[in-house]
Amino acid sequence: MxxxxxxxxxxxxxxxxxxxxxxxxxxxxxxxxxxxxxxxxxxxxxxxxxxxxxxxxxxxxxxxxxxxxxxxAAPGQSKAPLVEIPVVYDGPDLPDAARLLGMSERDLVAAHTAAGWTVAFCGFAPGFGYLVSDDPRFQVPRRGESRTAVPPGSVALAGEFSGVYPRSSPGGWQLIGTTELEVWNLDRDPPGLLRPGVHVRFREEA
The missing domain is CATH 3.30.1360.40 (Gyrase A; domain 2)
Structure with a gap:
């Protein structure tokens, strides 16, 4: 240190x-x-x-x-707030992410929803949290070519992290799903749901 x-x-x-x-x-x-x-x-x-x-x-x-x-206590065991994020796993990169992880698409969804996630830090854009999990299998390379515009609410993987795009922006993460939950809203106090230390659970929606 x-x-x-x-x-x-x-x-x-x-x-x-x-x-x-x-x-x-x-x-x-x-x-x-x-x-x-x-x-x-x-x-x-x-x-x-x-x-x-x-x-x-x-x-x-x-x-x-x-x-x-x-x-x-380890972050996953602390009494920090819990945010549940409903996700439709319809992302265009879901097949590639599953292949890179050596899983089926259904296995990836099951692992993503079963894992306990914690916001390690924020950056890139207001409200964008870098989430780490208690499942060591999540190590996914970024896309070879970034997109010029990723839709808001996109749920994604890159490296050891998962994240939710709070607004439309360029991005090179693997998009595996979408959520309608607003993770950043200036009319809310605090505006960001995904703050450092917050715990997250992803829940599959049909």
Whole structure:
């Protein structure tokens, strides 16, 4: 764990693996330093934004070094919110994704709905959550050629992640289904359903 200053009101923690990010994020949610105003996890980092009236970066760094992320319950076992996403598995890349995973299409759907998913971090577009699962079989390469426009609500796979496109945008993930659930809505508080630490279950719809 390498801790770097980020301006005068933040710290950036660099880690070696995504699992270490998940563990540290869970530990900081369970035991935050005084003055923590925001946590922003990414694939290999966690950013801490601090309120300087309550905590200085040196104090937050001491707090970080006292933490024991390994003692915190794994993300799939924590009491974070659960979001259920209904999916029609009609994506144009479903046959290719199943072939790449060495499964039938029905087996892929069964595995995708049986797995427990957790939002590891957000990025790419507002409301786009990178979900990791407790099923190690999900390792799917991106498409060889990206699409110029992916419809909103598309449910997709890439690498170890699953995701839901919150709006129409370019994208190179393997599209396996669609959902009518709005994962991003500015009229909602908070606008994003898929926030870091949130648990997700996909449910098949006819």
């Amino acid at each position: 390498q801790i770097l200053p980020c301006g005068d009101r933040g710290l950036l923690v660099e880690l070696d693996t995504l699992q270490e990010v998940l563990n540290l994020h869970a530990a900081l949610r369970a035991d935050p330093p005084p003055g923590l105003s925001e946590l922003v996890p990414a694939a290999r980092t966690v950013l801490l934004r601090l309120d300087p009236t309550q905590c200085d970066p040196a104090g937050a760094e001491r707090h970080l070094r006292r933490l024991n992320p390994g003692s915190v």
